[in-house]
Amino acid sequence: MVDRISTSLAQQLGINAILFQQTQVSQTQQQISLGKRILTASDDPAGAVQIMDLNQSISRLEQFQSNINYAENRLSLSDGTLQAVTNSLQRVRELAVQGFNATNTAEDKQFIALEMFQRLDELVALANTKDANGDYLYAGFKSQTQAVTGSSDSGIFSFNGDQGQRLIQIGEGRTVSDGNTGAEIFFNIQDKNGNAESMFSTLYNLATDLANNRPAAEEMTITMGVLPADGETVVINGITYEFDNDATITPGNTSVTIGVDTDATTVNLGAAINIEQGLGNTDATASVIGSELTLVSTVQGSGTLSFTDTSTGGDLSITTAASIPLYDHLDQLDTALNRILEVRAQIGSRLNVIDSQNETNQDFLLSIQQTKSQVEDLDLAEAISRFNVQIVALQAAQQSFIRIQGLSLFNLL
Numbered sequence: 001m002v003d004r005i006s007t008s009l010a011q012q013l014g015i016n017a018i019l020f021q022q023t024q025v026s027q028t029q030q031q032i033s034l035g036k037r038i039l040t041a042s043d044d045p046a047g048a049v050q051i052m053d054l055n056q057s058i059s060r061l062e063q064f065q066s067n068i069n070y071a072e073n074r075l076s077l078s079d080g081t082l083q084a085v086t087n088s089l090q091r092v093r094e095l096a097v098q099g100f101n102a103t104n105t106a107e108d109k110q111f112i113a114l115e116m117f118q119r120l121d122e123l124v125a126l127a128n129t130k131d132a133n134g135d136y137l138y139a140g141f142k143s144q145t146q147a148v149t150g151s152s153d154s155g156i157f158s159f160n161g162d163q164g165q166r167l168i169q170i171g172e173g174r175t176v177s178d179g180n181t182g183a184e185i186f187f188n189i190q191d192k193n194g195n196a197e198s199m200f201s202t203l204y205n206l207a208t209d210l211a212n213n214r215p216a217a218e219e220m221t222i223t224m225g226v227l228p229a230d231g232e233t234v235v236i237n238g239i240t241y242e243f244d245n246d247a248t249i250t251p252g253n254t255s256v257t258i259g260v261d262t263d264a265t266t267v268n269l270g271a272a273i274n275i276e277q278g279l280g281n282t283d284a285t286a287s288v289i290g291s292e293l294t295l296v297s298t299v300q301g302s303g304t305l306s307f308t309d310t311s312t313g314g315d316l317s318i319t320t321a322a323s324i325p326l327y328d329h330l331d332q333l334d335t336a337l338n339r340i341l342e343v344r345a346q347i348g349s350r351l352n353v354i355d356s357q358n359e360t361n362q363d364f365l366l367s368i369q370q371t372k373s374q375v376e377d378l379d380l381a382e383a384i385s386r387f388n389v390q391i392v393a394l395q396a397a398q399q400s401f402i403r404i405q406g407l408s409l410f411n412l413l
Helices: 007-034 045-099 106-127 182-187 199-211 262-278 326-376 380-405
Strands: 167-171 174-177 219-224 233-236 239-244 254-257 284-289 292-297 307-309 316-320
Touching (some): 045 106, 045 199, 045 326, 106 182, 174 326, 182 326, 199 326, 219 262, 239 262, 254 262, 262 292
Antiparallel strands (some): 167 174, 219 316, 233 307, 284 292
């Protein structure tokens, strides 16, 4: 039995063949132009799912790399800022040693103190450094709040941020802190007695003492408000001074003649102290203005001056507490410098971790991209050969269609 094909069916079959070949050519042409083997999920369902997973991994790694750049920029900026802080503190230390030299006049010391105050304001500005996003480096989580307020004019300094540290993810299961808080760097610095002191207060007190021409050693002022009675005593630096008006004193005490008024008696007390110092019995010298006696230590450090009213009932009292001596100021400056070095060491270790993780992420990223390329990328030589074959097939389909168009009974009528 002979199958008969209608003219319309023959025409349709020819057109379908041409369209099929055109589709094949078009798809291969797109693959070649994009360099991709898989254009839609239907091209390779398993490969398409694998590519989606690989793209997610690449996206995470790229986010880690972005986080690394952000953390590295903040840490590098912080390290540079703290280097400037170090330079400023070292300059202040040099000025302190220079300023408290006994050869300087009071005016000389005031001029040197002026630069110290300027350095203090510089440190406040450095503590309020912002990053490229306008966030304060040392304000913790309160990144939009000015970290430190205060100036050399007020002498009052406060930290307005918090002690939060942002942890930035730089790899799978790997985080790094993007900085240290201002409280840790600038404020919570322990003095020799274990009390917290800010480096700003240290500098302010140092510059103020210099400007006021206070000596490098510890200094204390005692005022005689009421004339002591015969036999009353005070203890200054471990020596008992007894006020006397009849040449009779307790054995072991140092006699201080009671004058006609407090001024004269204060002069006598100052003279007695200086005599004891000359004998090597005490580490303090005295100077007198009116009824005010100023003690200056002859040894280094604080806690070298002491005063106890043993029986005058408050006739003598401390009117200016013991000053912080230069040596303690310098020790506190050194403590502040060490704190900066500690923080910079932490920053350096974080930057090293970031560099290491950056290399690891890049290796992972390259490996994933290579795997993705193997799944997704086109074998260009094979595709071009296939394209040429499909072009020939399309041309054959077109020529066949032209021939089939002539096979019609109507042409014989």
